[in-house]
Amino acid sequence: MIKLLIADDEHIVIESLKFIIEKSLDGVEIVATARSGREAIEKTLNLKPDVVLMDIHMPGINGMDAIRHIKSTHPDVLFIIITAYEYFQYAKDAVNLGVFEYLLKPVNRQKVIKTIQDAKEVIYNRRETIQREMILREKIDKIIPHMEGQFIYSQLLNSGIIKDINFYEEIFATKLEKGYVMMAIVKEIESLGKEENLKNSLLKQKFYNFFQLELKNLTRCLIGPPLLDRITAYIPIVEDMDDYEVRNQAIDYGKKIMMKINKLMKIDYTIGIGKSYDIQHFSQSVNEAYIATSLSEENDVIHFEDIHFSSNTTADYPAGKDKMLLHKILTGELKEVLEIFEEIFWWMSTYYKEDIDQIKSKLIELVILIQKTIPSSVEGNYKLEDGYLIQILKIKNIEELKISYLNYLKTIVVNLETSKEKEIKGLITKAIKYIDKNFNQNISLNDVAKEMNMSYHYFSKFFKDSTGENFVDYLTNLRIEKSKDILKDATVNVKEVCFEVGYSDPNYFSKIFKKITGMTPTEYRANGLSQEVM
Structure with missing residues (x-):
């Protein structure tokens, strides 16, 4: 069905056209008639017809001016001029205005029917094109997030140069050769039952959805699906953009997201940002963003370059308690460091049934991990040397081993804080x-x-x-x-x-x-x- 409006100052012309259309054409509804240019404009704005049959000479605003006015707000309306004047200038103006057809009075019945049928076909074809485009757009909108996830996931697992970078740039309609990673990690929530677990999972998903929506609103970016406790985004940048400007802009994005999330929900999370690199160094920015999230305070945003000693820390944190221990050491929280070690040592003693050699082996692994994590720029006797590993091997008593290790951790934390104070x-x-x-x-x-x-x-x-x-x-x-x-x-x-x-x-x-x-x-x-x- 198409909607049609007839505008003519002669009543007999209007009635004749109505009779022809209603008797000879299906799928056409006459929504209104008008006796002046002003009335035609008003009714077109309100009723939004698909086709307007317009006379040129009418009282007040003439037909040509009415067409110009309507075209400025409703460019898709098709106009068919019906006039008694065969002036060249009128025909020229009609062509310039994109008028669909120019008919002369007295109107020929078959010519009117043919013209409106042609207009109807044009409108139907247009609608079908728009519908196809909408369906295609919907399909693309569904595919794009999966493509983004594929891009991010492949980069997380397979660092290096992307062979089909041009393909991804065409799909996402943006340059990807340089950018940085922003990562949000939700703190694991301890719960007591299935219902609480479900609530926590829904809350985390709400956080991830909101993070994705807000970042997309702020800048062009690619965001992967949530993996474990985190969501990872890649923000492309212009090649010649100053690194300092990129850094502050990235923090601005994070702060804006944080402010909105904190108003919307109560959840513990951190947002970390890595430095910008060429795409082949994507994994480096990922590691930096992860370190930033690990060393920042809850519900805060931190850039890798704003972390003391960050350039010397390792990104390969072990999972669980080991990771927590390293985090607390680097943030100088001695009480928490000792509490976490007590749990680790208790687990070792229980699991290995007080087999001191097995416990020593695990503690030595932890010593090596801590040594890698302590910034290499830090000098002093708390930067553990091989002598301490030998000392561990010589200890015969489990309790003595525990006390020795606690003292080792105290020394590390105290001296790291001293070094940090000196640097500050x-x-x-x-x-x-x-x-x-x-x-x-x-x-x-x-x-x-x-x-x-x-x-x-x-x-x-x-x-x-x-x-x-x-x-x-x-x-x-x-x-x-x-x-x-x-x-x-x-x-x-x-x-x-x-x-x-x-x-x-x-x-x-x-x-x-x-x-x-x-x-x-x-x-x-x-x-x-x-x-x-x-």
Whole structure:
């Protein structure tokens, strides 16, 4: 069925056309008639006919102008002009407007029937084309997620150059040669029964679905299906995009997802981000993203480059308690480290029935794993040497073996934290030196973060945790202190002082100065000079 509207100012023409159509054509419904151009526009907008039979000369807005107006909002409407005027200019305008047919009055019955049948066929063909496209689009939409999963899964299992990269780029309509991995891991939830297990599984699936939806809304990416406790996404980037810009943009994506998830559900998870690489190094970005998730706090986002010692840690964490032990060692949680080891040692003692040689063997494996995990940049006697392995072999008593190992773990954690504090102290010293050197320039938090090779998100938190105040407050206080010294020189006017400490607006400088000191720069100078005289 197609919908048709007749627009003509002559009543007899309208009735004649209605009679011809209703008696001679099936599948055509006359939805309305109009006696003017304005009425034709209004009814077309409201009723959305497929075909409009339009007279050219009508009171008010003429037929040509009405067609132009309707075309601007409903370009798919077919127009058949019926007119008594055979002017060349009208025919030319009709062609330019894409009019389907141009008929002259008095109308020929067979010509009207043939024209509307032709229009009907065009509309049906168009509908069939749209329907086929929709069906094809639906099929593609169902296939694409499977193709994404295949791409991600194949990369996780088979690192290296993708031979058919061009095929995937054509399928996904995006360049894939360079990008980074974002990974979300849900913390395993301990439950008591089947019903609780089902609830936890549904909650995890809801998390994965929401993560996928939000990331897709933020950027073009490929996302694999959830595997075990995690979901992995590959975000392609433009080849010439600055790495620092990519890093901060990636963290922004993660933070936005995190904010929405935290509002929607209560679940413990971490989001980790690897560095950007060429596609053949996909597995490296995967490993980095996994390390980031393992070392970040719950319900947080962290980039691999924002982790201390991250470039030296290993990605091959063992599953279960071993993995948890390594995580707690690197995060400096001594109490948890000792508690987890107690569980591991209890299991070993029970499983091996106090066979000390078997226990030693497993502990030595764990020692080697911990040694690989401890950053190679860390020096000192807590970076275990072969002598400790020999010491383990010499121990004859299980309890003595346990105590020795506990002491070993304590030494590692304490000294790692000491090393970390030294590194943090060195980093904040470097940041403060940079600010002190450039305080009179137009520097921002982003400038200092880039100098420190940290993302601005991480540096902002790092700076406040280390100094007790945020970057803007620190810079403002530093500038005011410097300005106090300069104001002691009476030959330098306040405007010059303003510029020397990094401000471009003297009025703003005076306002900030008074807010911090309780006096304007002029009052401060006068007060200082009067005290000197006294």
